[in-house]
Amino acid sequence: MAVHLKRLAQEGSEKPRLNRKAKDRLTIILFLLPAIILFGLFIIYPIFRSAYFSTFNWNGLGPATNFIGLDNFKRILTDTIFHKAVINNFIIAGLSLVVQLPLSLGIAIMVGRDFPGRGLFRTIFFLPYVLSEVITAIIWLGLFNPNPDRGFINSLLVLIPGVKAIPFLGDPNIVLLSIFIVLSWKYFGLHMLLYMAGLQNIPHEIEEAALIDGANRWKLLTHITIPLLGSTIRTTAYLSVLGSLQQFTLVWVMTKGGPVNASEFMATYMYRYGFVRFWLGYGSAVAIVMLVIALIFSLIYRRLMQRPDYLAA
């Protein structure tokens, strides 16, 4: 170090500073390169490539030569099964927002911050999140078995007088709700965990001050706690809508989109046409439509996020 300082003194400070700048620039480029390459190669470039292939009628064998312009998109936009898939995605997103999130928030508030057994309950409630969706789906396939001698839930239901066994995954009118139950089982712990972390960040003093000023528990909740959790609530809302748009594994293992497309989602639709039937051109077009929907949602979200907190709350 002494040597270095001496050298600095001898050479004056101009040259090393320039050197440092050049070095810094090199560091910046080298350090960002891996991320930019991977990102560009596997996220940005594929999107453009898909946009290109989406204009072909292409089964993936040989080069794509049968240019059909926007016909794939026309077909997607007029396909009632795809409409159904989009609607199903939004139903799940809506249910998550109005049922799953408030439930998770309620439980997080209930557990609070200084509650005996808090850690244990958190560990248990979060456990399903770490299980894979394949495992979750197989577990619930068994529980949902329509035969009351086989399926645990129906075996309980038939104990109630006048209640018959419910074909949870076989009835087109119920299947979405059944999938939503499984999703809630798996993911409410995640949202609860995030709310618990958010609650941790609210200073005790604020709540105490409100109580001293005469606020009751309900007012405390609606005027202090929930507004202060605003950013966490928005984050979980974003996560659950984006998660809903991605529904694939659970549905594919449990119903494959059935019965009669009642549980079709955008991703299962894309998988069915793009990979099972291997219509790569059409599948690409579906992917582009999905990307646009995800993008629109993200932009709307960013717009809303820019509103000041006191408005959003």
Next chain:
Amino acid sequence: MATNRSRLPRTAKKIIPLIIKYLVLIGLTLVILAPIVILIFGSLKTRGEMYSKPYSIPNPPRIENYFRILGGGSSFWTLLLNSVIVMLGTTFGVLFVCSLAAFIFSHMNFRGKGFTFNFLTLGLMFPITVAIMPVYLVIRQLGLTDSLLAVVLVQTAFNISGNVIILRGFFEAIPRELQDAAYIDGCTSFDYFWRILLPLAKPGLSAVGALTMIVSWNDLLTPLIMLNKDSLWTLPLGTMQFQGQYGQDLALVAAFVVTAALPTIIFYLAAEKQIVSGLTAGAVKG
């Protein structure tokens, strides 16, 4: 708490909500754990017992199913090995790529920094399920289908955005003075990054690592699309296939599922702190 205007005695007013709380939480605990317990019970039965009394306590517990799954000729160990390779590859890749980038975003200034950061976090808008078809076309073009490398590369790429944000947060929390002091002492940027920043940011790195391990381990879609050869399949893929093939023998499927879930559960109980810290850091900053 400070004021208590109710006519009920103070203790009753405190205890009744507490009892309701515990009842709700215990009820919820049952809802969460019952499916898992039923699964474990099922795995310890013979095929016949599974049909005659599917959710009773196994008496006596039978471990034959587990022998069949773990014994010779079973695909389980291959699946496990492939999953471990992919998981380690992806976790290492994510830590390497994201810590380098996060260091630049937290400690260096340059023109276009905001733009580059926004570009790299664009991935948050394109989750892997939505983008898998385009990615498949590129992997095919590169001739990488049917290789574990393809799975590692794709998983790494799609985990860049979120983890750069998380790690940047952790790196920014390290006092700036340390960097100044290190530079005055003649450290290069790389020295500082490697010898000072990374060791100090261990909690952040282990949070990102733990989270990535779980995401990679549980991912079905990427291996499903990229891998055809069953010798390369990972656990989720193999589990789905096993369920399809032995769907009639529910006890055996249950044992397979328990065996496949066990590593995750053990890992979760061991690394809960890191997982939680990764998720909350991501949510607060994202």
